Amino acid sequence: MLALWDLQKTLPICGALLIAALALGGCSSQLADLTPADAQASAREPGSYLPVHDLPPDRDQAVIPPEQRAKIEAELAAARDRQAVAAKDAK
Numbered sequence: 001m002l003a004l005w006d007l008q009k010t011l012p013i014c015g016a017l018l019i020a021a022l023a024l025g026g027c028s029s030q031l032a033d034l035t036p037a038d039a040q041a042s043a044r045e046p047g048s049y050l051p052v053h054d055l056p057p058d059r060d061q062a063v064i065p066p067e068q069r070a071k072i073e074a075e076l077a078a079a080r081d082r083q084a085v086a087a088k089d090a091k
Helices: 002-032 066-090
Strands: none
Touching: none
């Protein structure tokens, strides 16, 4: 008898919370478009595409030589192995 009374009491409350959540969720897209008053207005051009074919400028730095790259990879592998052993010992 007590469980039935609790269900009758909580079911309308849960329904009201669900309706409120759905109603507020519908407003989220409109709230996301609002900007603060001091923000700069961004130029939005409808239908404009991202500059896919605009490439960044070439790098000034040279590529890492293979010997130095192998040395760095060996150091990283050794650090990974040390951490794996330390983690195994900590368990």
